[in-house]
Amino acid sequence: MSNVSRVTISALPLPSQPCTLTKNLTPDPLTPSPALFHNLRREKPSLQRRARLLDAEAHFSYVAPFPSAFPFRIVPPEGEEDTDKAALIEKWLSVKEALQERAEQQAGSVLKKYYPDETEIGDRPVKLIGLSETGLRDCLPRLDVGDAFALLGTPSLLPSAQEEVAETTQDNAARRELIEVLSGSVVLANEDVDPEKSWAPWSLRYSGHQFGVWAGQLGDGRAISLLATPHPSDPELTYELQLKGAGRTPFSRSADGLAVVRSSIREFLCAEAMQALGIATTRSLALIAHPSIPVVRERLESACLLTRVAPSFIRIGNFEALNPPESIFYLGGGGQQSANYDALRKLGEWVGRRVLRLPGIDWEKGDAWGKELVLEVARRNARMVAGWQAYGFMHGVINTDNVSILGLTIDYGPFAFMDIFDHHHVCNHSDAESRYAYDAQPSVILYALRALLNSLAPIIGVEAASGNKAVTSGWVDGVSAEQITEWRKEGTQLVLQELEDLFQKTCAEEYRRIMNKRLALRRVDSQDEGKLSRPLLDLMADHSLDFHSTFRRLAYFRPSMAQPAEGTETDSNPALDEYVKSLLTLTLEPQMVDAVSATAAWKSWLKAYAARIESEKGDWAGESDVDAARERAARAANPRFVLRQWVLEEVIKKVEEDMDNGKRILAKVLQMACYPFEAWGDEDDPSPEESLDPEIREERRYCGIGEKQMLGFQCSCSS
Template sequence: MRALFLRSMTTMSKTSKVPISGLPLPPSSQIITNNLTPDPNTPSAAGFIKEVLLDKPSIQRRARLLPSQAHFAYVSPLPLPFPYEITAPDPPEVVEDKAAYIEKWLSDREAVISQSIPADTQTTPVLQKYHAKSRDDKRELIGLSETCLRDCIPHLDVGDAFATLGSPALAPEDEEGVDSVPVEGPGAIRQELIDVLSGHSVLMSADSNANNESPGFAPWSVRYSGHQFGSWAGQLGDGRAISVLVTPHPTSPDLTYELQLKGAGRTPFSRSADGLAVLRSSIREYLCSEAMQALSIPTTRSLSLISLPDLPVIRERVETACVFTRVAESFLRIGNFEALSPPSNMFFLGGGQQSADYDALRQLGEWVGRKVLKLENVDWDKGKSWGKELVLDVAKRNAKMVAAWQAYGFMHGVMNTDNISVLGLTIDYGPYAFMDVFDSYHICNHTDEEGRYAYKYQPNMIVYACRALLRALSPLIGAEANLRKAVSPGWAQDVSDEKITEWRNAGTELVKDEMEKILEETCAVEYGRLFRKRLALRRQDKTDQSQIFQPFLDIMETHKLDFHSTFRKLCFFRPSMLSSDSTSNKSQHLDKFISSLFSCSPDQQRLDHTKATEDWLAWLEKYSKRIESERSEWSSDMDTEREAAAKGANPRFILRQWVLEEVIKKVEGDHESGKRILAKVMQMACNPFEPWGAEDEETPITELEAEIKEERRFCGLGEKKMLGFQCSCSS
């Protein structure tokens, strides 16, 4: 497997095209900052680069409410501890204008010094690479995602980055046993990648392109609001996320990917926080994003992890900083709409509430509908209404996402409306967890004291989030229904509050029932499809939920069996084990199979073997008949074909909490060995259905070679004390 991984790395390097500074920008019409409204304090990319960064950089670091019409603010990465420790002049001098001195101190640390980029890698408009005068922080690449590169930005040249990370391995290796990986590209390309993705260097353009169609390019953070644990929280926004680049996919120009740094410093939305991220939380999101992709669950993607070992960050304890790069077509979420059309008559303590701006709402909706969702049922050129279609599309996408969460036992932990993507992507990985011992009421976030986001309630919380989106867009939807076409610029100008309320009520009535029906039906259909896939069933049956799915879950919950390993064990079930003319040998096969199901209990001594056997036999009888009823839909060797299909749907390796905690500890303790372990766990997470640890062999673990032995351990339940382990929101 390791050799396959290295060959894949070699292939990736050969097909890469340009260093990160040469990644092309999409047309101006596909760049979010060229189509939405910036904060008036950072009115353009050119003004941001030439004026803000040089003369008044504090404006982008100062927590403040943006004007109601603003969708985003230009922000440059600056990972520094906060509050900033402004050093005195050296040699000492009297500082008469302290405000100007602070601005100069900050400007010296901003990326304001331009460097030329080779002509053969220049983009249009021409991007310049900027660096700071007085910042030379240590930065170390500790993770790079092969799968994200392959899927999203295959044209990115990463130089010798993979070679510096070493060979993926869980077990310690002797020097002579370490794979020798050839350097596959110049170190300068890798270093530039590290510089840009750590926030040390910034790619920007202060100039328009040749056709004067673009106002330049600079990084940005977006404004959004939201409901947190059911309470309105006012302005939130990208408090530690800065989008630094957007580039089209080389084979699909209409498909663009946004590169966003998480933990790259303060933005206007940071409030009292430092805008930084720690190694622990970054590793969790880095691994899980790609693990979810491998399970075919809609998700944002992870590209890189860069440690800033000399930068302390205070959380529950003092930790070191890390900048994580994530990738998605868009990071916009339901909270972006709520910011522009907040709940009326909402008591809010905290001063983070702006008034509604309905034209900014229209502008955002048109952008999301056209360029993000690409709504097919809307004829934009003819001015057809789009508000209702947008809400229904977002609802359908998120219903599919949460159905996949339920089918694969994933718990998000913080399903606030600002954490729900308009694209239906899993976003903002914090105290997430994959189910261990099945408990439909399990709460993975220990901050969630009331269990609002427990596993069982996740579909309900998607309904809640989509209702919030409808509430935000309902005045526009009501106005469109009245006009029988899309609203135009200034559509709500000088309109009375009574009229807005009338439109809001009409829009809600028009969409609510249909939206909730779509949510319920889409979620049920997708959940059923995925559950049948996991049980290797091909035909849809109306009684599947009541006769097969729910009783199976009930057995796991009643007897406290592990969710994922139970599914995996079922891959090896064959109806012949229950044949009425069972021979002694066949009976032994059944006993052995049921015994394997018992091994999914982390506490077999307390397991009621008699009752569990009765429950399993009753369910397996129904399951066996269900399998036999569709024998004609398989080949003549149904058992072999079904087993292969089941193994391809039920992960052997799952990113359990104990695995994450062990990887984090290893990387924090020693980056060199930790990088190899991190890479191997990423490799396993991206290939979760492989028989890691020689699963199909009955070789005793004591006889396995060290690496295979560790693979088998990493596929296990781990220590009992870690089952159901809860994280905090800061995770």
């Protein structure tokens, strides 16, 4: 992408009409177009901040970022105490809205920049504290960020003096615009009536099951998509930029719509860490703090906006909103609209054609798409959750509204990576029933896929009955409720077993593939899981060993260690004895390790592992040193650095206490998370700790298991 010309964020090209979500799905009737939405922001801005049920046919609502403490503190100006309260609210909001268009716009840019009133800008001091080089490179290679990386300083785990930032007018202009837009202070839009030019930010409507209970309409309560732009390598591959924590939307219910430094750092780092591990995920772009905006969570915190990027943020809950379960019981939420089957059709066609780009379907000829959509979503999510299991990742809140249509890990909250291995570990202290425990994650993803099938089943039933032709506009006009129920039953019966079989098969195959990769095995044997992977995990669980450190240590195992040492009459080998001892140190709970039984169990497993390695010597043809090649392969699949809970808590604390130094530490941890397989801390250097460079010493510490009190640390949903 080096030859791609770079442009500032306001000049990013917009996707063509067929690839634009807001041009193909149905807006909230109260905000029917960018032009009318812009007028609403002037005349009645409370409509985009007021929690409400959208009309049943709506897929989204236009809404502009508005990072502000909530409840809003609206005090009548002196002499206006008798003003009508409703009018006072509208006036107060409209003054703070970004409605002022400025003359300077980049040449060729369709989007215009709208600023708040000059008197309001001073109320919003902001600070760039994070920027992802990998997210920028992979998703937005043409975005000019100016001197933003220089502003953040040199990544380092150690406090350092403030660095000078070179002043270059052009670069600073690009960086300033980036911060203005991604902080929610400036709105990118265009109120032109020409549909090719009209644009406004939006939030999606969706519903869902939370902890297995139907919750009704949920929606993007604190997320606002700013814009979409095509990737230079594929004009039909569109990336959305979304602000998380940008203020209230119609879906916020009683919440403030904000995010805090703590939760934003967690998602910012983990999304890029997951990408580095090869697990499908939304991506991170930037973190911008609002130190002056107070946010009440478990404690008083300050606001922070995360910019995340994905081809689409549509999730299973978007479909559930348009065809909810027939037997509805509410827990929370704000109510639920009746089914709208034409809106369901419209969303399905859009997702199948433009988001999933389902192969083998001739859209112009009207081929059926419902069944293939469900199965493709199943494939993608099966591969994703297999990656979670293989790398010990726990999501924490796998509600149906948190399951992506694209099979992306999305909505990072109380997540955690495994420490001491425990099949049943729960990372979310709000999960009292262990619904989202580590070993339950595949079954919970399957639960969400069944919910997707339930929503699309009537369409699938009709398509099957009509010779595999797609439904068309008005397909339920004049149809009885009983007929729709019958179609739902037929569609479910047609697909359910295939869905479950496909999910389980895909998940199992992907899990075996990754686990064999982690064990540096080149062939996948059907017996590997029963003879190697599962017994290995049981060993870790039985003897309280650290999940990640154990896998990394296995990279240094040699099959020769399992053979009797030369010149001895027994089957023992001192090298194997020492190696097993090193494995048993990988715990912070040595009192839980029975050295005798653990040693015997490990030796038995390692001999089986050695035999399996020896069985594929021929697969390493061309390697002069097979042991060294295997070690390289294992190290490239087993991270040296893991984004553990103790690391996150320490980084968050340092950023909250001192953002200037904290942002350098954050940048270094991001760097380690993006390249987790590197030998951080000079891993192979046997020198004593005290002789190492202080930065290298800190790298080693950050690659460690941490303190015992942080083992199995649980977060809350507000994380």
